[in-house]
Amino acid sequence: MKMLINGEWRDSVSGKVFLVHNPATGDVVGEAPLGGEDDVRSAIEAAGEAFADWSARSSRDRGKVLFFAAEEVRRRNTDLAALLTAEQGKPIREAVDEINGFANILEYYHALSAGERGEFMNLGGYGRVTVERRPLGICGAIIPWNMPAIIMGWKIGPALTAGNTVVLKPARTAPLTCMKLAEILGDAGLPPGVLNVVTGPGETVGREIARNPGVRKVSFTGEVGTGRQVALDAAPALKRLTLELGGSDPMIVCDDADIPAAVEGVVRGRFYNCGQVCTAVKRLYVYESIADEFVRRLTARVEAIVVGNGMDRGVGMGPLNNRAGLERVVGQVDAARDRDEGEIVTGGQAPRGEAYERGHFFLPTLIAGVPHDSVLFAEEVFGPVLPIATVPGLDEALELANNSRYGLGASVWTHSADVIARATEELEAGIVWVNQHLRIPPEVPFGGTKASGIGRENGSRALEEYMEEKAVLIRL
Numbered sequence: 001m002k003m004l005i006n007g008e009w010r011d012s013v014s015g016k017v018f019l020v021h022n023p024a025t026g027d028v029v030g031e032a033p034l035g036g037e038d039d040v041r042s043a044i045e046a047a048g049e050a051f052a053d054w055s056a057r058s059s060r061d062r063g064k065v066l067f068f069a070a071e072e073v074r075r076r077n078t079d080l081a082a083l084l085t086a087e088q089g090k091p092i093r094e095a096v097d098e099i100n101g102f103a104n105i106l107e108y109y110h111a112l113s114a115g116e117r118g119e120f121m122n123l124g125g126y127g128r129v130t131v132e133r134r135p136l137g138i139c140g141a142i143i144p145w146n147m148p149a150i151i152m153g154w155k156i157g158p159a160l161t162a163g164n165t166v167v168l169k170p171a172r173t174a175p176l177t178c179m180k181l182a183e184i185l186g187d188a189g190l191p192p193g194v195l196n197v198v199t200g201p202g203e204t205v206g207r208e209i210a211r212n213p214g215v216r217k218v219s220f221t222g223e224v225g226t227g228r229q230v231a232l233d234a235a236p237a238l239k240r241l242t243l244e245l246g247g248s249d250p251m252i253v254c255d256d257a258d259i260p261a262a263v264e265g266v267v268r269g270r271f272y273n274c275g276q277v278c279t280a281v282k283r284l285y286v287y288e289s290i291a292d293e294f295v296r297r298l299t300a301r302v303e304a305i306v307v308g309n310g311m312d313r314g315v316g317m318g319p320l321n322n323r324a325g326l327e328r329v330v331g332q333v334d335a336a337r338d339r340d341e342g343e344i345v346t347g348g349q350a351p352r353g354e355a356y357e358r359g360h361f362f363l364p365t366l367i368a369g370v371p372h373d374s375v376l377f378a379e380e381v382f383g384p385v386l387p388i389a390t391v392p393g394l395d396e397a398l399e400l401a402n403n404s405r406y407g408l409g410a411s412v413w414t415h416s417a418d419v420i421a422r423a424t425e426e427l428e429a430g431i432v433w434v435n436q437h438l439r440i441p442p443e444v445p446f447g448g449t450k451a452s453g454i455g456r457e458n459g460s461r462a463l464e465e466y467m468e469e470k471a472v473l474i475r476l
């Protein structure tokens with residue numbers, strides 16, 4: 001594929017391309033232009049030219065384009081999902097969910113596009129006051145490879161509805177689905193230049209988006225360290241920022257929890273997308289009194305997960321998306337093993353066999369009895385590995401849950417109203433689930449506290465993150 005600038009599919013200025021590989025097989029899935037700073041500048045110019053017309057349209061007219069695109073995305077779900085699985089690695093049914101999730105997000109912002117977003121106040125002696133909400137201008141969207149379609153939707157849904165134009169940079173290892181989705185938006189009536197997609201490395205394409213003063217806002221999703229660099233690069237131009245960074249979500253299982261439901265919660269919460277979800281369950285705290293039974297049932301369930309190529313029938317977990325990610329997870333498990341930090345109950349290595357030799361596979365892994373100061377609790381583990389610790393009760397569970405530099409999501413599994421009240425009050429997180437984990441419908445504001453980020457995506461107020469207010473005081 002080529003990259004999308006001003007409604008045209010172009011090669012990069014350098015003329016170079018990079019290959020996108022299937023993480024399950026190593027086969028080439030496609031190629032994308034190796035963009036650089038000049039390509040970003042062209043995209044910014046195109047986005048600047050498109051802004052006047054797009055921002056002058058009614059919000060309802062803009063929303064209609066998203067709605068038509070959503071319909072087309074649903075119609076082509078099967079092909080889009082297959083492409084997503086091929087480049088990203090997730091099981092096909094998760095890819096189908098993700099593509100539907102993208103359509104849900106567009107439909108949600110289409111619905112909001114009909115709402116009134118100004119204010120009027122009669123302030124007596126101060127006069128009659130209107131507060132207009134206006135788009136910011138050109139917005140940059142930098143996204144990772146783990147949930148490319150959903151995260152693209154979280155950024156472009158509100159940005160475009162609010163009347164901004166966008167320069168989007170997908171991740172190197174999963175750009176193709178994003179490009180197809182951009183193509184569908186164009187076919188649905190998005191004018192040239194309103195959404196531009198520049199593919200290439202973070203160090204050039206991503207940095208130029210962050211630095212270029214023509215971009216008024218950057219919404220970035222990725223690692224904490226990269227987010228910090230984006231913030232530094234964006235600082236001279238005093239840009240608005242949304243940073244959705246890493247997470248290390250705790251899950252607390254109390255002694256009155258519905259154990260089978262909590263076991264399923266862990267399986268989905270930790271092993272969905274091969275554990276590569278920002279709000280995955282990354283630390284499990286189980287009450288001592290139920291720990292043996294819980295770990296036994298969980299182990300049986302986890303050992304039943306079929307690992308393989310996401311396109312194959314019955315596969316419950318695919319490979320990791322890329323070699324670097326696999327090596328990092330292997331390094332974290334090895335570090336814990338070397339320091340005797342807990343017992344590997346199941347997994348702890350790559351699956352054996354010819355089917356796995358060319359992919360980035362790792363078995364779903366449970367490590368029990370992990371000490372609280374382990375690397376597995378301190379660092380974000382972005383793969384299918386779950387450290388488990390036991391706790392005597394709620395006080396210690398909450399203290400350990402909050403003892404993290406991250407604060408993205410957290411869950412508590414109980415039926416006690418008192419525990420729910422305390423946990424939802426005290427857990428330091430942007431999103432707290434009770435008796436569930438991971439689910440984020442478009443209506444729910446999403447983002448983190450502490451090192452997990454700044455700002456919120458999703459939900460109605462995400463639109464405000466892409467607008468600024470202008471107050472007008474009139475005295476006649």
Ligand code: NAD
Nearest residue numbers: 143144145170171202206207222223226244245246247278
């Ligand atoms: P990453 O930070 O390596 O890359 C994210 C994006 O930034 C990519 O497109 C990359 O090319 C680009 N990039 C790299 N260097 C850059 C730079 N200097 N300037 C601008 N852009 C640059 O992250 P990743 O490995 O793709 O994703 C995994 C991380 O993302 C995990 O930490 C995960 O928790 C986090 N994540 C967070 C959320 C959330 O909403 N909080 C969602 C998904 C993933």
